[in-house]
């Protein structure tokens with residue numbers, strides 16, 4: 001195959017149809033942290049092999065979502081320990097679902113390598129995040 005296995009199924013299908021594909025094509029939930037995604041990691045320091053959830057959309061409730069590349073305790077809610085935002089738009093992450101509780105700002109194309117170093121009251125943001133959104137013009141009402 002001309003391209004590596006990191007190219008997602010949707011991209012391969014597009015190539016088969018003769019459609020040109022940008023190199024930075026964002027593939028939702030393929031365990032690769034592509035451009036225009038938010039990449040949530042179970043461990044600190046962006047360890048994709050220890051659990052990653054890479055997505056292209058806002059999420060108002062992590063409950064029921066899971067890490068990829070993960071075999072045990074893989075639920076997303078209250079388990080995220082590092083973050084990459086690869087979209088050129090700033091983001092908010094929230095303590096609770098639907099934008100509830102405290103919020104953590106991450107810059108456009110910014111990241112947090114270790115949420116245990118980001119204070120949340122007397123505690124930290126490690127294993128606390130439950131929803132997120134990009135602060136673009138189409139953001140939902142709960143993205144405050």
Ligand SMILES: [Ca+2]
Pocket residue numbers: 026027028029030031032033034037054055
């Ligand atoms: Ca991806």
Ligand SMILES: [Ca+2]
Pocket residue numbers: 041042043079080081127
């Ligand atoms: Ca964690």
Ligand SMILES: [Ca+2]
Pocket residue numbers: 077078094095096097127128129130
């Ligand atoms: Ca939470």
